[in-house]
Structures are given as C-alpha cells and as structure tokens.
Amino acid sequence: MIESFKGRSIGQSFDWKLLSCYLLLVIFGLLNIYASVHGEAGGTFLSFSTRSGKQIVWIVTALVIAALIIFAIPPELWVSGAVIFYIFVVFLLVAVIFLGVEVKGSRSWFEFGPVRFQPAEISKISTSLMLAAVMSRSNFKISKLKDFLLAALIIGVPMLVIVAEDETGSALVYVGFIFMLYREGLTGWILMLIGLTILTFVLTLTASPYTAILTLAMITTFFLALNIRKIGKWILYGLGTGAIMSLLPWLINLLQEEFIPGAALLRDGLDDAWVKATILANSSWHWLLKVKPIYFLLALTLPAAPAALVKSYRKKDYFLGASALAFLVGIFMVYSTDFLFNDVLQDHQRSRIEVLLGMRDDPSGVGYNVNQSMIAIGSGGLSGKGYLNGTQTTYGFVPEQSTDFIFCTVGEEWGFVGCVGVILLYGFMIMRIIIDAEHSREHFTRIYGYCVASCLFMHLFINIGMTIGIMPVIGIPLPLMSYGGSSLWAFTAMIAIFVVLDHEERKYF
Amino acid sequence: MVARERNLLIGLGVAAVILIARLFIIQIVDTSYKESASNNSMVYDIIYPTRGVIYDRNGKILVGNKVAYDILVTPNEVGEFDTLLLASVLKTDPQAIRNKMAEYRRNRSRIGYQSMVMMKQLSPEDYMRFAEVQYKFPGFKGQVRSIRDYPINAGGNLLGYVSEVDASFIAAHPGEYRSGDYAGKTGIEAAREKDLRGVKGYHIYLRNSRNQIEERYKGGAMDKEAVPGHDIVTTIDADLQQYGQELMANKVGSVVAIEPKTGEILSMISSPGIDVSMLADIGKHYSEIVSDPYKPMFNRTVQASYPPGSVFKLVNGLIGLQEGVLDTKMAYPCNRGYRYSGNHKLGCHAHRSPLVLEEAIMMSCNGFFCYVLKSILENRKYKTIEDAFDRWREYVVSFGFGRKLGSDFPAELGGTIPTSKYYDKIYGKGGWKFTTVVSLSIGQGEIGVTPLQIANLSATVANRGYYYIPHIVKDSPGVEIAPKFHERQYTEVDTTEFKKVIQGMWRAVNSGFGSGGTASIAAVPGLDICGKTGTAQNPHGADNSVFICFAPKDDPKIAIAAYIENAGFGATWACPIASLMVEKYLNGSIAEGQRKDLEKRVMEGNLLDRVHVK
Known part of the structure; x- marks a missing residue:
C-alpha cells in the first residue's frame, strides 16, 4: 500500500476522487436549483435576479475560498489556531443572540449589508478542529471519564448556544460527533443506548406506541439472538412474528371497515356526535372498535420480560437480564413519553420539540411540507419526469424547494435513478473521507476527517430523510446542493481543510 | 481499530440502504403519490x-x-385580518x-x-x-x-x-x-x-x-x-292555488281541486302551510316550522286520514244501485234517525219522510243510507255477511279508497277501509252483523280517507264513473309523465248509475234555502254546481266540515273537495270555501253582493282556536 504512493507528484497527491464528488454535487445542485425556480416569473439561468444566478456567485466565491485554503493558508495554522478559532466562534455564537437579525424566528444570522452569515455554519468547522486538536494529544484517552467529559464539553458548548439561538436543527448535527467518538474508542453500547432512546421517543411521538414497542422488541430480541449466536432462529421466529404483528393494525382496520360501516370516519376523528351515534347504532359489531392492536402486542411481550429476568438470574446470563430490563424500561419510556411531553416539559420546550418532530400546528404547516415533498418525489417514478418537467416543483407546491427541499426536485425530475445516484455519490464521498482519514499518520487529520464525515452524514441523512418522511422536518440544508452561500461556503471550507490536511499526509509517502 | 472503521462504513451503507429502500417504496411501489400529484396541480372548478x-x-x-x-x-x-370589520360587513x-x-x-x-x-x-x-x-x-x-x-x-x-x-x-x-x-x-x-x-x-x-x-x-x-x-x-293553477290559500288562512284542513277530464290537480292546499318565503332558506326557519303546533310541514292533502262523513253516502248509494238492492223509486222512512237493536239510534236531522235516493242525497239523510247499507250487507246473493262486506269493500276500493291512488306526489298515503277479517278478529267469525258496522253507512267508523281521495271521488262522480289518477306534473318538452296518468280508471259501478246521484247533488245546491237542500249556500247562478256536504265526527272537539262538488253539471271542468277540521257542519265552512273556489276558477272573479260578503266572512274566519293541538 505504502509502496504505491511513492514518487507521486504534488498533483497526484490530492484526493481527486473526493474533489470530483464535490464538484459533481455542486454542479448538480445548481442545475436543480434552476429547475426549482425556473417556473417563477422572469430570469434565465444566469440572471443574477434568480437563485440559480446567485448560486453561481456563491459557487465561484466558494471555489476561491477553497483555493485560498488549499494553496495560500499554511496547513499548520489549522492545528495551532484551533483553540483560538474555537473560542472566537463560540463568542460569535453568543454575540449573534444579542446582535444578530431574526430570520424565520431564530436569531442566528449576522447581517453585513447584503451579505448574511450564520456563525453556526463555521462552528461545525471550529468544533471539529478543536476536537481534533484536543483528542490528538498523546495522553488523551476517551475511555477515561475526564477525557470523555472534555470531549463532550467541546461538543456541548456550541450545541447548547445554538439551541438557545432557536436553531435546534443545526444543533442536532452535533449529535453526529458520536460516530467520531466511537471511532476513537467510545464503547459501542453508548451508541446503541442513545440510538434506542431517540428511536423510541421519536417513534412514539411520530408513529405510535405500537410501532415503538414492536421495534423495541425486534431490536432487543435481535441482540439476544446475536449474543447466543442463533440468528437463524431469530430470522425464522422473530422476523416472522414481527411481520405478523406489523400487519396486525392493518388487519384490525380491515375487519373494522368490513363489519362497521363508517368505521373509517370514526377513526379519522370525526367529531359529529350524530354520525357517530348512527354508525354505532347501525352495527352490531361496534365492540370491534374497542379492539386495539396494542393489546395483542403487550399480551405477547410483557409476560416474556419477567420470565427472561428469572431465567437470567438462574443461569447468570446477565446479557439476557440487561436486555429484558432495557425492554421494560423502553415500554415505560413509551408510556411516559406522553406524560413527559405534556406535563413535565414547559410550553416553549414542548413546542420546540413539536416543531422538531413536525407535530406543531404552525401556520406554515410542517405536515403540509412533508406531504407535498413526498408527493413530488413519489410522482417521479423510476426515471423521473425529465429535467425542468416536474409539475410539483415547477408549480411551487413544495415549500423551501431550492433550499432545504432541493432533494424533491431531484426526486421528481430525475426519479429513483437520480436519487440513488445522488445518495451513492454522497456515500462514496463520505467513504473516501473515512478511508483517507484512516490512512493518515497524524491523529489530528484522522479525527478531523471523521468529524467532517459525521457532519456530512448527519446533514445528508436528516435532510433526505425529512423529504421522504422518515425524519422529522428539521430545517437543515443538503450539503453542497441546497441554495445558499453560508452553507456552501462552510462545507467547502470544511472539505478543503480536510483535503489540504490529507495532502500534507500524502506528501510523507 | 480497523473493526470500528468497518462498523462505521457498514453503518453508512445501512443508512444509504434505508434511504434508498424508502425511495423505492414511494417512487416505485406506491402509486398513490402519482395520483396525488395530478390532483395537486389540477383543480376542478365545479x-x-x-x-x-x-x-x-x-x-x-x-x-x-x-x-x-x-x-x-x-x-x-388567510393571514391576520380585521375580524371586526369582516363581521360588520357580513x-x-x-x-x-x-x-x-x-x-x-x-x-x-x-x-x-x-x-x-x-x-x-x-x-x-x-x-x-x-x-x-x-x-x-x-x-x-x-x-x-x-x-x-x-x-x-x-x-x-x-x-x-x-x-x-x-x-x-x-x-x-x-x-x-x-x-x-x-x-x-x-x-x-x-x-x-x-x-x-x-x-x-x-x-x-x-x-x-x-x-x-x-x-x-x-x-x-x-x-x-x-x-x-x-x-x-305543473298542473297547478297559481291563481286558484293562491286564492284557496287566502280562503284557508287561519283554518286547519285541506282543499284539493282536480280537473276531472284529465285528473290534473288544479290546486292542493294544506293549511296551515309553509310560506314560500321560508322555502328559499329552509335551514334558517326549520326549527320554527318543526315546532309549530299546527304542523305546517304535514301535508294533509295526501297524508291525513279522516273519516269522510256524509260525502261517503254517494259511494254507498252507487253500490246499492249497482247491486240492485236500491232503485231511484225506493223510499225509506226516517224519523230523526235510524233505530236498531232495541234502544240504539243513529240520529238524523228533521226533514220530510219517507224519501227516495235523490232527496236523501239532497238532504243528506242518515236513516236512508242505513237502510241502503243494510240491504247491501244482508243481500241474499251472499252466503254470509263477510262475503257481502268484502264485495262492498271491492266496490269502495275501486273508487280509489283504502289504497294509494298512485299520484306522482311523494309521501302519498292510502287511508284505511276495513276488511271483514278486521271485524272477525274483533268480534269473532259470525259474531258481527250489519248493526255492528252501521256507521259505515254515513262515512263514519273504521274508515279513513285522504282529502285527495275525496277530491278524486268528486272527479269520479263528475266523470260519471271513471277517474284519471290525480297528478301534478304535465307533459312538457323533455319531461314525459307516466302513461298511467292518461288512462281512465273505471269503478266497478256502471257509468249509467251515476246520473241518479248527480241529480241529488244538483238539488242539494240549487234548490234554494228552505227546500231542505244542505248546500244551498254553494249555489252560484249559471254554474250548475253539484255538491254533497259532510259533517264528520272528530274525537278532538267540534266536527270536521266536509264538502265535495263539481261544476258545471253537464260539462265538469273542476271537481273539488274541502275538508276543514273542527269547523262544524259541512255547509258552514267547507261548502263556502269550495264553492268560492269553483266560482273563482270558472268565472274568474266573485260576484258582487252576497257572494262577496261570503268571501269576506270566509277569509276573516279564524278557526285555529277550535283545533285541538298537543
């Protein structure tokens, strides 16, 4: 491996695959920004009055920034200046709360004449550099509580300030640093537990307690099976039961609609007492309405947990016991979510979570956005409607379609093929960053690389996830493709710094 | 360490697969998004x-x-708006x-x-x-x-x-x-x-x-x-309808006028009715209408079932003639009523006695028609009274009673005419005789008819033996009514028998006051009105006032029935109302003098207090 790098020229020692991904995504993003705004009156592709025209300006300036970082600024500066840079950015983050202008309900923007800029975007870079600087010290060990807390503090400070700015979405990206921490030795169980907790909470609020408990049961049993190496049996019995149980709500619905005329009206929450009375009076099956799928699920899973605890005690199989406990705690969480959410949280906290999860009754209608976005993407089909031929995006059904919802244009006009292409391109780019990071000798470069990969991944997954309805609506842009200078500049700089650090590494070979 | 890199790369792959799988479902498997997309951009302006x-x-x-x-x-x-301004404007x-x-x-x-x-x-x-x-x-x-x-x-x-x-x-x-x-x-x-x-x-x-x-x-x-x-x-004459409504103001009951030659309903008044000003915005007035004790929504003309009273004597007379148990020369005595079963008596008013069919109709004698029904039901032709009664019922039904006439009006009801089984059930087979059902002679007892059916009787007599199913919609370009409305419906009584009762009806109206004719008040010179009064018992208060008539006698252009609840004798209210409508329809206006005075009395009459309301 090392042999092959010998005798390379400077040009060859840049990761051109990574840079090509970058350029492809930026240009594809520009094409789609034009597609999403061309239906609006006036302006051609290049006209500066349109977003596509402005985006060209942002791209050119971003390339200038990249060139400066790669060719002009000494790479050592990123290592030595990390601490000052970090402190400076945290200061900016706090200052913007008092000095910034309010955009869409959050105070997170500085305004200098025509240019607006969001410190939260640079904060991702400064935090990454700071983490790399601190964690690359030779005596740093993440398994030590003190060091772990230090890393958590570095991540937590900007994150909390950003939450205070009402930019909860941007703050969520910082959760992604957990992947980097895992790479640097954090135990996998913490990752698992955090994942499970978030999953349970989100599923309970957005889907239903039924889905949450079923998912929890599937995951717990999967790890149990993994632990005793009986994956085959789990696939046979576990997946089979899971599949039946996931069909159960549908089956019960079907029965209710078959036997109770108008059952759907009742379930839709029709508030007409008269209609309700008529429906109930006209059916001798109305008791069926009281049957809920959750009863079956709880009857099936709840008795298993105490049995597993007893068995674990007798056989001293602590993994089994821990799993059963985790499952019970999970069910407790599912049922306390409502209580936590409605009775413990303060009004403004709750509303923030509601916005976060797309449950909020706000006038712009978050649910409307997701629905329209899914219609636009879904209507694209296999190969899409063709460039500039999308009706949903052209007619302006999708809000924020050149910024946060740019993926809709891809979905509608380029279809499944285009979407898979974009996801693979991002995936490949992140993979390149991880591979490059692993190849580096300097811990600094490796840690920074993982930070970049984590941020990109979080943005990618949350953004695309929200447009296709598997993530709550969190207003964060699709890196490199979404319209907007702040985000493009920040990601360009972030990647450029990694490219130049990587370039330094390659020089050694 | 390499294991962790591998795990993270696997995780990256899993995340990509999750996104792609979801995209596969919404873009390729689920077609509902494509439908929503077309609904989205297309708006149907109805x-x-x-x-x-x-x-x-x-x-x-x-x-x-x-x-x-x-x-x-x-x-x-909608954004923020001035609610107060909008409310005041609207x-x-x-x-x-x-x-x-x-x-x-x-x-x-x-x-x-x-x-x-x-x-x-x-x-x-x-x-x-x-x-x-x-x-x-x-x-x-x-x-x-x-x-x-x-x-x-x-x-x-x-x-x-x-x-x-x-x-x-x-x-x-x-x-x-x-x-x-x-x-x-x-x-x-x-x-x-x-x-x-x-x-x-x-x-x-x-x-x-x-x-x-x-x-x-x-x-x-x-x-x-x-x-x-x-x-x-429609077959409605708007002027006649409106005039009838004015006459019926503050009275409870019905007036139905039919053109005998066609069966077309000229007017159909149910009083109190719904004012048309309420119809346009029924929602606003609905509760007011529903809570009105006089039930304006209830269309009495086709839904109320009343005893017909004396007008039913015409039917019994005709059946008697057809059965051969009655002829125009046959005279029966009546001394203030008909005595039966020892002490029982079905009362009658004072008039000359004995008398024949024509006079009995003219003076509306109760006793005479008791003899008529007695001879129908005790006819030797039939083995039992049940057979005779059922035959009688067949005749009655052929006049359009006891069943729906089949008009094109929705919610028409059929009224009731009892069967022999009905009495068998109450009194046992052979446990009843003529005197049990004596009230049927004069249209009382277990008999219920609608005003529409009474008007149809009037049209049937006017036509001398047949009727057209009363209807309310005429043929017009694009709308054709059912052929049944153009077919004559004959009764089971020969057409030749009808002139024998018509003469009595003519004399009831046109014999002048003091002659004993019950409907002298209905007389209009030159119109040759033939009529029959009726006074039907009403268990809730005063008797119902009934009158049927048609005119002119030899070329009937209008047949009419008026049924006024709790209004007393037929001659007091129903008779003037029906005759005024006939005069209005045939002459276009009401003659000055006596007739105008009568019109004034009718229009000002308020009988609402007499009506029993729940």
Whole structure:
C-alpha cells in the first residue's frame, strides 16, 4: 500500500476522487436549483435576479475560498489556531443572540449589508478542529471519564448556544460527533443506548406506541439472538412474528371497515356526535372498535420480560437480564413519553420539540411540507419526469424547494435513478473521507476527517430523510446542493481543510 | 481499530440502504403519490347547473332562480385580518367568524388548500358591501350561486324545498351527490329531482400551491359544461292555488281541486302551510316550522286520514244501485234517525219522510243510507255477511279508497277501509252483523280517507264513473309523465248509475234555502254546481266540515273537495270555501253582493282556536 504512493507528484497527491464528488454535487445542485425556480416569473439561468444566478456567485466565491485554503493558508495554522478559532466562534455564537437579525424566528444570522452569515455554519468547522486538536494529544484517552467529559464539553458548548439561538436543527448535527467518538474508542453500547432512546421517543411521538414497542422488541430480541449466536432462529421466529404483528393494525382496520360501516370516519376523528351515534347504532359489531392492536402486542411481550429476568438470574446470563430490563424500561419510556411531553416539559420546550418532530400546528404547516415533498418525489417514478418537467416543483407546491427541499426536485425530475445516484455519490464521498482519514499518520487529520464525515452524514441523512418522511422536518440544508452561500461556503471550507490536511499526509509517502 | 472503521462504513451503507429502500417504496411501489400529484396541480372548478324552473299550468313561474353569493374561505391563504370589520360587513358576529377559523385550523390537514364555504346565500346587496373591502381579506372570496326564487306565494307544501345534502342523503344516493350540492327534499322538488337538477360540469385548471390558477388544463379540452335542469310544468293553477290559500288562512284542513277530464290537480292546499318565503332558506326557519303546533310541514292533502262523513253516502248509494238492492223509486222512512237493536239510534236531522235516493242525497239523510247499507250487507246473493262486506269493500276500493291512488306526489298515503277479517278478529267469525258496522253507512267508523281521495271521488262522480289518477306534473318538452296518468280508471259501478246521484247533488245546491237542500249556500247562478256536504265526527272537539262538488253539471271542468277540521257542519265552512273556489276558477272573479260578503266572512274566519293541538 505504502509502496504505491511513492514518487507521486504534488498533483497526484490530492484526493481527486473526493474533489470530483464535490464538484459533481455542486454542479448538480445548481442545475436543480434552476429547475426549482425556473417556473417563477422572469430570469434565465444566469440572471443574477434568480437563485440559480446567485448560486453561481456563491459557487465561484466558494471555489476561491477553497483555493485560498488549499494553496495560500499554511496547513499548520489549522492545528495551532484551533483553540483560538474555537473560542472566537463560540463568542460569535453568543454575540449573534444579542446582535444578530431574526430570520424565520431564530436569531442566528449576522447581517453585513447584503451579505448574511450564520456563525453556526463555521462552528461545525471550529468544533471539529478543536476536537481534533484536543483528542490528538498523546495522553488523551476517551475511555477515561475526564477525557470523555472534555470531549463532550467541546461538543456541548456550541450545541447548547445554538439551541438557545432557536436553531435546534443545526444543533442536532452535533449529535453526529458520536460516530467520531466511537471511532476513537467510545464503547459501542453508548451508541446503541442513545440510538434506542431517540428511536423510541421519536417513534412514539411520530408513529405510535405500537410501532415503538414492536421495534423495541425486534431490536432487543435481535441482540439476544446475536449474543447466543442463533440468528437463524431469530430470522425464522422473530422476523416472522414481527411481520405478523406489523400487519396486525392493518388487519384490525380491515375487519373494522368490513363489519362497521363508517368505521373509517370514526377513526379519522370525526367529531359529529350524530354520525357517530348512527354508525354505532347501525352495527352490531361496534365492540370491534374497542379492539386495539396494542393489546395483542403487550399480551405477547410483557409476560416474556419477567420470565427472561428469572431465567437470567438462574443461569447468570446477565446479557439476557440487561436486555429484558432495557425492554421494560423502553415500554415505560413509551408510556411516559406522553406524560413527559405534556406535563413535565414547559410550553416553549414542548413546542420546540413539536416543531422538531413536525407535530406543531404552525401556520406554515410542517405536515403540509412533508406531504407535498413526498408527493413530488413519489410522482417521479423510476426515471423521473425529465429535467425542468416536474409539475410539483415547477408549480411551487413544495415549500423551501431550492433550499432545504432541493432533494424533491431531484426526486421528481430525475426519479429513483437520480436519487440513488445522488445518495451513492454522497456515500462514496463520505467513504473516501473515512478511508483517507484512516490512512493518515497524524491523529489530528484522522479525527478531523471523521468529524467532517459525521457532519456530512448527519446533514445528508436528516435532510433526505425529512423529504421522504422518515425524519422529522428539521430545517437543515443538503450539503453542497441546497441554495445558499453560508452553507456552501462552510462545507467547502470544511472539505478543503480536510483535503489540504490529507495532502500534507500524502506528501510523507 | 480497523473493526470500528468497518462498523462505521457498514453503518453508512445501512443508512444509504434505508434511504434508498424508502425511495423505492414511494417512487416505485406506491402509486398513490402519482395520483396525488395530478390532483395537486389540477383543480376542478365545479360548474353548477341552473335548476329547472317550475311553471304553473298557465305558464306562470312558481319557482324560479335568483342569484345569491356564498362567501368562501381558503384557510391556508388567510393571514391576520380585521375580524371586526369582516363581521360588520357580513352582518355577523365576530365570535362566529373566530369559531369558524378555529374549526378550519383544527381540520387543516383535511382541508389543505381547499376552499370552505363560510357563509351561505348572501344577497347581492350584502355581497357588494363585502366586495368593496375584499382586498383587505386575502383568502376570502365570493362565489355566485343560484338559489330558488318564488315569485308567487302559492303552494309552499306542494312545491317543497331544496336544501344542501347531508351525509345520510349522500349515502342514500351513491355516486349522485357530493357535499355542497343541493337537492329537492319534499314536494315537487323531491318528486322531480332527477329532471330539475341538471348535470354538473367542471373546468379543469392547473394551479400552484398558493392556489393561484396558472392556466387552463389542455386549453379546456377536458372540460365539461353543465347541463341545466329540465323545466317542469305543473298542473297547478297559481291563481286558484293562491286564492284557496287566502280562503284557508287561519283554518286547519285541506282543499284539493282536480280537473276531472284529465285528473290534473288544479290546486292542493294544506293549511296551515309553509310560506314560500321560508322555502328559499329552509335551514334558517326549520326549527320554527318543526315546532309549530299546527304542523305546517304535514301535508294533509295526501297524508291525513279522516273519516269522510256524509260525502261517503254517494259511494254507498252507487253500490246499492249497482247491486240492485236500491232503485231511484225506493223510499225509506226516517224519523230523526235510524233505530236498531232495541234502544240504539243513529240520529238524523228533521226533514220530510219517507224519501227516495235523490232527496236523501239532497238532504243528506242518515236513516236512508242505513237502510241502503243494510240491504247491501244482508243481500241474499251472499252466503254470509263477510262475503257481502268484502264485495262492498271491492266496490269502495275501486273508487280509489283504502289504497294509494298512485299520484306522482311523494309521501302519498292510502287511508284505511276495513276488511271483514278486521271485524272477525274483533268480534269473532259470525259474531258481527250489519248493526255492528252501521256507521259505515254515513262515512263514519273504521274508515279513513285522504282529502285527495275525496277530491278524486268528486272527479269520479263528475266523470260519471271513471277517474284519471290525480297528478301534478304535465307533459312538457323533455319531461314525459307516466302513461298511467292518461288512462281512465273505471269503478266497478256502471257509468249509467251515476246520473241518479248527480241529480241529488244538483238539488242539494240549487234548490234554494228552505227546500231542505244542505248546500244551498254553494249555489252560484249559471254554474250548475253539484255538491254533497259532510259533517264528520272528530274525537278532538267540534266536527270536521266536509264538502265535495263539481261544476258545471253537464260539462265538469273542476271537481273539488274541502275538508276543514273542527269547523262544524259541512255547509258552514267547507261548502263556502269550495264553492268560492269553483266560482273563482270558472268565472274568474266573485260576484258582487252576497257572494262577496261570503268571501269576506270566509277569509276573516279564524278557526285555529277550535283545533285541538298537543
């Protein structure tokens, strides 16, 4: 491996695959920004009055920034200046709360004449550099509580300030640093537990307690099976039961609609007492309405947990016991979510979570956005409607379609093929960053690389996830493709710094 | 360490697979998004057809259409607005508007970018006031809508009303109506709904998410124009109907007038009725109408079942003649009634005795008709009284009693004529005889008929033995009525027998006061009115006043029945009302003098206090 790098020229020692991904995504993003705004009156592709025209300006300036970082600024500066840079950015983050202008309900923007800029975007870079600087010290060990807390503090400070700015979405990206921490030795169980907790909470609020408990049961049993190496049996019995149980709500619905005329009206929450009375009076099956799928699920899973605890005690199989406990705690969480959410949280906290999860009754209608976005993407089909031929995006059904919802244009006009292409391109780019990071000798470069990969991944997954309805609506842009200078500049700089650090590494070979 | 890199790369792969799998489902497996997409960009602008106009027999408009405005709101487009100003412009309560907006907010996911009807049927004047300030209320707009207009106050119950369809109505007519449509609910509006409603059309537009119309879809090639409803020509004479309503003011009962030659219903008055001014906006007046103790919604002409009283003597007389147990020379005595079973007596008033059929009809003798029914039921031709009774019933039914006549009017009821089994059940087989059913002789007892059936009897006698099924809609271009309405329906009594009772009816009216004729008050010189009074017992208070007549005697143009609840003798109220209507119809006006005075007395008469209400 090392042999092959010998005798390379400077040009060859840049990761051109990574840079090509970058350029492809930026240009594809520009094409789609034009597609999403061309239906609006006036302006051609290049006209500066349109977003596509402005985006060209942002791209050119971003390339200038990249060139400066790669060719002009000494790479050592990123290592030595990390601490000052970090402190400076945290200061900016706090200052913007008092000095910034309010955009869409959050105070997170500085305004200098025509240019607006969001410190939260640079904060991702400064935090990454700071983490790399601190964690690359030779005596740093993440398994030590003190060091772990230090890393958590570095991540937590900007994150909390950003939450205070009402930019909860941007703050969520910082959760992604957990992947980097895992790479640097954090135990996998913490990752698992955090994942499970978030999953349970989100599923309970957005889907239903039924889905949450079923998912929890599937995951717990999967790890149990993994632990005793009986994956085959789990696939046979576990997946089979899971599949039946996931069909159960549908089956019960079907029965209710078959036997109770108008059952759907009742379930839709029709508030007409008269209609309700008529429906109930006209059916001798109305008791069926009281049957809920959750009863079956709880009857099936709840008795298993105490049995597993007893068995674990007798056989001293602590993994089994821990799993059963985790499952019970999970069910407790599912049922306390409502209580936590409605009775413990303060009004403004709750509303923030509601916005976060797309449950909020706000006038712009978050649910409307997701629905329209899914219609636009879904209507694209296999190969899409063709460039500039999308009706949903052209007619302006999708809000924020050149910024946060740019993926809709891809979905509608380029279809499944285009979407898979974009996801693979991002995936490949992140993979390149991880591979490059692993190849580096300097811990600094490796840690920074993982930070970049984590941020990109979080943005990618949350953004695309929200447009296709598997993530709550969190207003964060699709890196490199979404319209907007702040985000493009920040990601360009972030990647450029990694490219130049990587370039330094390659020089050694 | 390499294991962790591997795990993270696997995780990256899993995340990519999750996204791709979800995309696969919504883009390729699930087709509903594609349908939503076309619904999204296409907006169907429903074009409501104008409802058919309802005319009277002389071409006067009974029900027309006029313009009103609904206020529509697209909640998604509404921002902050001046609720107080809007409320004052729309003449409503600010809280009502706030409540509506809150309701839309609650259902916003179901509403989406649809427009909701916030207020209905504003007059053009009110709408203009709104239009002046409309620019201050983005998201609010007016939609023109045609509503029913009633130029003449004639026949509220008859015409029926049109109102917005509700969930149960839509369910009862699958595929025909959508929420927001209007349909005829009662009367002619309901009976001829299919002709009147027309066919809805639509224009398809492409719109954007702000509900702004961008262009016509395919230049309007896929649009469908609305087809207006067919006009309906009714058999009603608007002037006669209106005049009858005026006569019936403050009285409870019915008047039905039929043209005997065709079976066309000239007027059909159920009093108290629904004023046409309430019909246009029935929703607003509904509770008021329903809570009225005199039940204006109840169409007495086809739904009330009354004992017919003495007018039924005509039927018994005709059956007697047909059965051969009665002839015009046969005389029976009547000394203030008919005595039977020892001490029992069916009373009668003072008149000459003995008397023949013609005189018995003229003077409405009770005793005479007891003998008639006795000879019908005790006829040796039949082995038992049951057989004789059932034969009698067959005759009665052939006159249109005891069953629905089959008119084109919705909600018609059939009344009741008892069968022999009915009495068998009560008294046991062979346990009853003529005297048990003696009241039937004079149209009392276990017998119920509707005013429409009584009017039909009048038309049958006028036609000398047949009738046309009474109906309310005439043939007109595009609307053809069922052939049964053009077929003569004969009774089981020979047509030759009818002239024998008609002479008695003529004498009842035209013999002058003091002659003993019961309906002298109905006489109009030159009109040759033939009539028969009736006084039917009413368990709730005073007797019901009944009168049937037709005129002119030899070329009947109108046959009429008046049935007034708790109004006493037939001659006091029913007789003047029916005769005034005949005079109005045939002469066009009421003669000065006595007749005018009579008209005045009738119109001013208020009998509501006599009526027993719950």
